[in-house]
Amino acid sequence: MSAGKNLHPGINLGHSDPAGHHQAEPVMFGFWIFLMSDLVLFALLLATYSAMSVHGVAGGPEPRDVTDLASAGIETALLLLSSFTIGMASLANKYHDDGRRLLQWLGLTAVLGIGFLAMEARDFASLIAEGAVPQRSGFLSAHFTLLGCHALHVAAGLLWMAVLVLQLMATGLERALRLRFMRLALFWHMLDIVWVAILTFVFLYGAAG
Amino acid sequence: MSEELLYWLAGDLRWSDFPPKADMIATIAALIVVAGAIGVVATLTIARRWRWLFDNWLSSLDHKKIGIMYMVLAFVMLLRAVIEAVLMRIQQALSVNAQGVVSADHFAQLFSTHGTIMIFFVAMPFISGLINYVMPLQIGARDLTFPFMNAVGLWLSAAGAAILMASLVIGEFSTGGWSGYPPFTELAYSPGEGVDYWIWAVTLSSIGTTLTGINFATTIYKERCEGMHLFRMPLFCWTSLCTAILMIFAMPPLTVATALLALDRYAGFHFFTNGAGGNMMNYANLFWLFGHPEVYILILPAFGVWSEVISTFSGKRLYGYASMVFAVMCIAVLSFTVWLHHFFTMGQSTNVNAVFGIATMLIGIPTGVKVYDWLLTMYRGRIRLTAPMLFAMTFLLCFVIGGLTGIILANPPVDFQVHNSLFLVAHFHNMLIPGTLFGMIAGYMFWFPKAFGFRLDERWGRIAWACWSGGFLAAFMPLYWLGLMGMMRRTAISFEAAYQPWLNAAWAGAALIVCGIVALGIQLVVSVRRRSDLAVPVGDPWDGHSLEWWTPAPPPEYNFARRPRIEDTEAFTNAKRDGRAYHAPPSYEDIEVPRNTLIPAGIGAAGFVCAFALSWHIWWAALLGLAAMWAGVVLRSLQGDTERVIPAAEVQRQNEAWLDCARQTAPVTRFAEVERINRGRAMETT
Numbered sequence: 001m002s003a004g005k006n007l008h009p010g011i012n013l014g015h016s017d018p019a020g021h022h023q024a025e026p027v028m029f030g031f032w033i034f035l036m037s038d039l040v041l042f043a044l045l046l047a048t049y050s051a052m053s054v055h056g057v058a059g060g061p062e063p064r065d066v067t068d069l070a071s072a073g074i075e076t077a078l079l080l081l082s083s084f085t086i087g088m089a090s091l092a093n094k095y096h097d098d099g100r101r102l103l104q105w106l107g108l109t110a111v112l113g114i115g116f117l118a119m120e121a122r123d124f125a126s127l128i129a130e131g132a133v134p135q136r137s138g139f140l141s142a143h144f145t146l147l148g149c150h151a152l153h154v155a156a157g158l159l160w161m162a163v164l165v166l167q168l169m170a171t172g173l174e175r176a177l178r179l180r181f182m183r184l185a186l187f188w189h190m191l192d193i194v195w196v197a198i199l200t201f202v203f204l205y206g207a208a209g
Numbered sequence: 210m211s212e213e214l215l216y217w218l219a220g221d222l223r224w225s226d227f228p229p230k231a232d233m234i235a236t237i238a239a240l241i242v243v244a245g246a247i248g249v250v251a252t253l254t255i256a257r258r259w260r261w262l263f264d265n266w267l268s269s270l271d272h273k274k275i276g277i278m279y280m281v282l283a284f285v286m287l288l289r290a291v292i293e294a295v296l297m298r299i300q301q302a303l304s305v306n307a308q309g310v311v312s313a314d315h316f317a318q319l320f321s322t323h324g325t326i327m328i329f330f331v332a333m334p335f336i337s338g339l340i341n342y343v344m345p346l347q348i349g350a351r352d353l354t355f356p357f358m359n360a361v362g363l364w365l366s367a368a369g370a371a372i373l374m375a376s377l378v379i380g381e382f383s384t385g386g387w388s389g390y391p392p393f394t395e396l397a398y399s400p401g402e403g404v405d406y407w408i409w410a411v412t413l414s415s416i417g418t419t420l421t422g423i424n425f426a427t428t429i430y431k432e433r434c435e436g437m438h439l440f441r442m443p444l445f446c447w448t449s450l451c452t453a454i455l456m457i458f459a460m461p462p463l464t465v466a467t468a469l470l471a472l473d474r475y476a477g478f479h480f481f482t483n484g485a486g487g488n489m490m491n492y493a494n495l496f497w498l499f500g501h502p503e504v505y506i507l508i509l510p511a512f513g514v515w516s517e518v519i520s521t522f523s524g525k526r527l528y529g530y531a532s533m534v535f536a537v538m539c540i541a542v543l544s545f546t547v548w549l550h551h552f553f554t555m556g557q558s559t560n561v562n563a564v565f566g567i568a569t570m571l572i573g574i575p576t577g578v579k580v581y582d583w584l585l586t587m588y589r590g591r592i593r594l595t596a597p598m599l600f601a602m603t604f605l606l607c608f609v610i611g612g613l614t615g616i617i618l619a620n621p622p623v624d625f626q627v628h629n630s631l632f633l634v635a636h637f638h639n640m641l642i643p644g645t646l647f648g649m650i651a652g653y654m655f656w657f658p659k660a661f662g663f664r665l666d667e668r669w670g671r672i673a674w675a676c677w678s679g680g681f682l683a684a685f686m687p688l689y690w691l692g693l694m695g696m697m698r699r700t701a702i703s704f705e706a707a708y709q710p711w712l713n714a715a716w717a718g719a720a721l722i723v724c725g726i727v728a729l730g731i732q733l734v735v736s737v738r739r740r741s742d743l744a745v746p747v748g749d750p751w752d753g754h755s756l757e758w759w760t761p762a763p764p765p766e767y768n769f770a771r772r773p774r775i776e777d778t779e780a781f782t783n784a785k786r787d788g789r790a791y792h793a794p795p796s797y798e799d800i801e802v803p804r805n806t807l808i809p810a811g812i813g814a815a816g817f818v819c820a821f822a823l824s825w826h827i828w829w830a831a832l833l834g835l836a837a838m839w840a841g842v843v844l845r846s847l848q849g850d851t852e853r854v855i856p857a858a859e860v861q862r863q864n865e866a867w868l869d870c871a872r873q874t875a876p877v878t879r880f881a882e883v884e885r886i887n888r889g890r891a892m893e894t895t
Contacts, residue, residue, distance in 0.1 A: 025431060026354045026428075029427055030354055030423055030424070033423045033426055033427060036457065036458075037419055037422075037423065037457045037458070037460070040457075040458055040461040040462070041461040041465055044461065044462055044495060045465060048465070048469070048495070051491060052480075052486065052491075055486070055488060056479070056486030057486060058485045060486070134472075134476070134477075134478050135476070135477040135478060137479060137486040138480060138487045138488060141480055141486075145469065145472060163843055163846065167846065
């Protein structure tokens with residue numbers, strides 16, 4: 001960049017390896033832009049949901065009927081905790097060279113993520129068992145699509161994590177790999193933010209309405 | 210074979226979906242596609258060019274080659290879309306109180322493919338190609354930030370285009386128009402593969418474009434050379450940046466719209482269906498939330514081209530640079546606030562319509578600023594009427610007319626009268642042909658010498674300009690009148706004799722446009738034959754201002770032997786004036802360039818397989834295609850050594866050969882730039 005300043009630092013190499021730090025910058029910046037684009041996608045699904053949850057019920061179950069706050073609470077706890085553990089993984093990624101600590105925190109994150117997905121699958125299964133299938137109404141279509149899209153993102157994050165972990169075991173913690181772990185962490189945090197929006201608009205509003 | 214097993218293996222695909230088709234014209238079209246494909250394969254085999262093609266092009270991650278491949282894709286698809294346009298004009302001219310030449314269903318496929326191709330597979334690849342080629346050179350970069358992702362974007366777009374071509378041969382395309390409005394495009398009214406083809410072709414292009422937009426924005430923000438402050442960038446870079454931002458924000462709505470429509474069609478969801486809570490207005494909002502910014506994605510890069518062309522061929526600095534930048538940014542922001550004017554008639558309150566109508570008219574202000582800036586750039590300039598500049602003249606004239614009709618349409622009461630009539634068709638063609646398409650043609654002619662090392666033949670360029678301009682006016686001005694007479698768009702048969710003369714004129718105009726395309730083809734052939742006469746190895750045939758002209762033609766893979774350092778927008782002009790344009794740098798260094806890889810082309814091919822299989826419900830192949838796409842991505846992450854080093858000595862050898870060539874070449878004045886003596890070294894005349 002023209003000014004030669006690192007406004008979006010990559011890995012913690014500013015002092016020891018300025019060139020590496022500089023190279024990391026556009027990569028991380030580009031990923032932020034991707035996240036922005038992905039957030040637009042979720043924003044639109046949320047907007048679709050909010051329209052459908054009012055106008056698309058079609059005599060079927062209403063938001064109140066499909067809201068299980070206890071389940072949503074556990075899911076939220078799992079996902080927020082996983083954000084904390086991946087935050088710890090990021091610190092390990094930044095300050096430790098052997099990758100062992102990173103692996104431990106990632107393992108914990110994966111367990112929490114899988115727990116989240118399992119809870120969500122359970123929610124879906126119980127809705128389907130009650131006959132509240134997405135084909136029932138526009139509202140349920142939107143409900144399943146919004147939550148399903150988020151769950152797909154979480155699953156994709158887990159797959160991504162698995163690929164990176166395999167690479168870590170094969171090559172050790174190289175610089176390129178560190179940058180990938182950083183991006184994975186950003187992605188994971190974004191999914192958390194999306195979940196907070198979902199929790200608010202789908203579950204809390206749903207239970208209140 | 211049992212019906213079930215057949216479905217498992219081949220989905221809904223049956224022999225009867227292959228040619229010959231029910232209708233003669235469709236059969237001929239399918240045969241042309243097949244013959245074209247066989248012709249390409251045969252030519253490559255006979256000329257023994259397969260290896261060359263794979264090594265130099267298909268596997269390349271060089272932004273310049275990717276740019277050229279985008280342009281080739283755009284030109285091929287342009288041919289098809291224009292043939293379809295001519296067929297539609299013939300149909301309408303021959304179907305006043307008569308049957309015409311094609312069935313109503315075939316006509317509907319024609320306008321659907323014409324629109325889809327023109328927007329997604331002509332204009333978009335043209336834009337991505339031009340930005341890909343020019344923008345990194347203009348900001349003094351070696352490549353885009355993400356060369357691999359760039360190639361993936363190209364091949365996803367190509368896969369979408371291939372789906373369109375496949376639909377001409379196998380089965381049928383959608384009849385729902387380029388915007389694919391439900392409930393018509395829902396399963397209940399459009400069973401079969403047509404709408405599915407449309408959904409997946411558009412989705413591939415949309416994902417590819419999102420990736421491309423991210424890449425362009427990151428590159429402009431992060432890869433500028435030393436001294437290249439944002440406000441020193443050439444205007445084309447500014448318009449590229451705005452386009453990239455629009456791509457990042459406007460493509461997800463399209464992806465969501467097509468994905469939700471796909472869920473309705475494949476899984477029985479109720480987003481846009483009639484009944485069960487579905488609401489097609491959601492689709493209209495989502496689609497135009499993409500569709501309106503898309504209009505500016507298409508036009509802004511052309512504005513950038515016009516700024517470069519008009520400034521260069523007027524021999525003047527661009528007038529009102531800062532106002533141009535602010536105008537572009539205003540347009541980019543406002544483009545997100547007007548989507549509702551695409552459906553004024555669809556039931557919202559008067560106040561809502563008024564707000565969006567006013568917002569729409571506001572866009573006329575920054576656009577007007579730009580038009581005045583271009584005019585004032587020419588004022589007292591030393592204007593040379595080369596072919597790109599002639600296109601710019603047509604643009605300025607026609608774009609103002611088109612803009613004014615846009616302001617007329619922005620009035621909700623007027624819109625209610627002419628909604629969905631040919632007046633609207635005339636309006637948006639009036640913006641997109643002289644604006645975008647002429648801009649792309651002018652850009653192609655302007656930067657062609659940079660990319661290939663020789664100029665295009667000027668005489669045939671002017672003939673092409675005359676045919677395109679005359680053809681455009683003859684083909685589309687009558688449509689305004691027809692629209693006011695009440696003729697609706699997408700009409701296969703009409704019953705009003707008064708339409709006839711105007712339809713005939715429009716038909717003649719379409720024929721003239723075909724002549725324009727032929728002239729472009731002849732221009733290319735003639736120029737390739739005369740390439741040694743037209744060669745401009747020094748690389749600055751038009752006395753250019755910006756950094757891309759400060760490289761050999763064609764530029765080396767790494768663009769710049771030493772990345773430049775600039776102090777002003779017109780750094781190259783200053784260097785020429787001070788007589789230091791062709792001085793050797795003090796030292797050279799090793800340069801890393803990305804190694805070639807076939808993975809992006811593989812991802813594109815897998816995307817094609819996935820989209821095709823989804824359209825025909827061949828589930829195993831769809832899964833395989835999807836898995837292969839992601840396998841490609843994972844495979845890439847395992848590739849360790851992705852860069853290749855070009856040693857400093859080699860860079861020095863190439864650069865000094867170019868500098869020697871430049872020093873030995875006689876400088877030529879601007880007014881002799883179309884003469885044979887122009888070898889690409891411009892003389893600074895002021």
